[in-house]
Amino acid sequence: MAMLRSNVPARNKFATVTFLTKNMKGKKKRFAISNRCCAVLRFVYAVVSAARLQTCLRHDLSCAFRPTREPGGKGDGVWGNGWKHTVSLPLMPRVFVYGTLKRGQPNHYRMLDATNGKAEFLATALTTQRYPLVIATEYNIPFLLNLPGQGQRVRGEIYEVDERMLAFLDAFESVPSMYQRTVVDLEVEDGGAELPPGSITQVFVYSTTSYQPDWPSGRSFQSYDTHSDHGLPYVYREARD
Incomplete structure (x- = not known):
């Protein structure tokens, strides 16, 4: 490099x-x-x-x-x-995760499953712009609404993934109907030599323009945690009807 x-x-x-x-x-x-x-x-x-x-x-x-x-x-x-x-070189996609795929959250195990591909944690980061991060639907799913300038700066994690994991994430996030994979600017909070704290970088993120009209006016979060006191725990896919 x-x-x-x-x-x-x-x-x-x-x-x-x-x-x-x-x-x-x-x-x-x-x-x-x-x-x-x-x-x-x-x-x-x-x-x-x-x-x-x-x-x-x-x-x-x-x-x-x-x-x-x-x-x-x-x-x-x-x-x-x-x-x-x-x-x-070689090129490796980088992805910003802000919801259930983060460490300590319900779907993080999918990032660790080698059958899905490879994912390496690189850093924690904040979006440089404000976005609404909401919890919605009857299953309490976190959504990052693609409405820059609204909501809060969102905190999440940066991962470097291989093409297999990227393909898995596209399918897991139901791209493009439920989420769309776009590019987001991030300010690194805690990273290594390649992504030092305070640096600005661009990576992929799964945000959405497919939201209900009342979602942008709902409660917006800076950092998602299913175990928080918001009273909206994530409903696992296996538990849905």
Whole structure:
């Protein structure tokens, strides 16, 4: 895995780009390029990143470019002070779970079942935008309504999964009728070296636009827990009529 870091002062003649190669145990190689060359590289990077994101959504792949913001950094959103861009190969999809698939919740065992595929916990995180997280239907199912700007910032967990687990999750979440798999921006709360606390990343999430008219006005939660005092325990699928 390689990481690119760019520090580009607005009026400096040269911009310094640092390549960090994990396989070289953190050994740094530095070189200087002109601001004009850096501007061209920024443009190319932006185009490639946008095209890659479209490919992710079209072909159900995780993003090759994983932009993450370093805590306290300042940047312009493409390259800039405080931004680092990670290119990971081979590609592994990442999924944000916020409901019954979280640790300690009724369906977490499905993430651990090797027959469903592989899932590796990476970090806890909050959505950067507010969304309504509601508990609905007679079975008390948690739903993340795809209504950015409403509700609260939602807390959940990031997992890296293989294609088999992703296919299982698509079927488990009844995509696209009940939930839709989309991309969400997250702020990492507690993660490792690849996802440090405070960094911003994009992953898949199962949210929905298939909700009843009264759901958005119902109680919204920041963090789901079936065992909480809300009095709406999840009804297991095996117990449903």
